[in-house]
Amino acid sequence: MTRRLSALLLVPLTLLGCADAASDEEAGPAADAPMPAEASAPAPARSVTIVSPAQGDTVPAGAVEVTLSAAGLTILPAGDTTANSGHHHLFLDADVSPAGQPIPAVENSIVHMGDASSSFVFENVAPGEHRLIAVVGDWQHVPLEPMVVDTVTFVVR
Numbered sequence: 132m133t134r135r136l137s138a139l140l141l142v143p144l145t146l147l148g149c150a151d152a153a154s155d156e157e158a159g160p161a162a163d164a165p166m167p168a169e170a171s172a173p174a175p176a177r178s179v180t181i182v183s184p185a186q187g188d189t190v191p192a193g194a195v196e197v198t199l200s201a202a203g204l205t206i207l208p209a210g211d212t213t214a215n216s217g218h219h220h221l222f223l224d225a226d227v228s229p230a231g232q233p234i235p236a237v238e239n240s241i242v243h244m245g246d247a248s249s250s251f252v253f254e255n256v257a258p259g260e261h262r263l264i265a266v267v268g269d270w271q272h273v274p275l276e277p278m279v280v281d282t283v284t285f286v287v288r
């Protein structure tokens with residue numbers, strides 16, 4: 132996970148470095164000076180957060196409401212081809228489906244929030260520990276690349 136994250140962070144830094152070198156070719160040694168962190172940040176990083184249940188939460192048995200937030204992209208209904216958009220998907224006690232392929236739908240386990248909603252209620256969640264993964268998929272349900280994902284574990288008592 133950590134290795135993957137640092138690989139993602141390297142990409143924009145590399146791009147910034149190239150742009151800097153190209154535009155300041157005659158600036159001499161100053162061109163090698165560290166750039167301020169806020170320099171020409173292209174688009175904000177895309178992320179999804181499982182707001183509730185929060186990591187480690189204990190919730191009552193029965194219906195479990197999941198709420199999500201996303202940043203750096205627009206959540207739109209499935210089928211909308213607007214650039215930099217997608218819709219939420221949930222994997223309850225299921226592994227994330229393969230990258231580059233449409234996410235399947237499995238009742239009470241793999242859920243498409245294709246109406247652009249940011250909350251979903253799982254009914255009759257069994258007592259015990261559960262793992263919930265949120266993934267933003269594009270208009271045709273393929274996970275965004277790089278993957279926009281969040282994971283929590285929670286306990287139903």
Ligand SMILES: [Cu+2]
Pocket residue numbers: 209218219220234243244245268271272
């Ligand atoms: Cu979908």
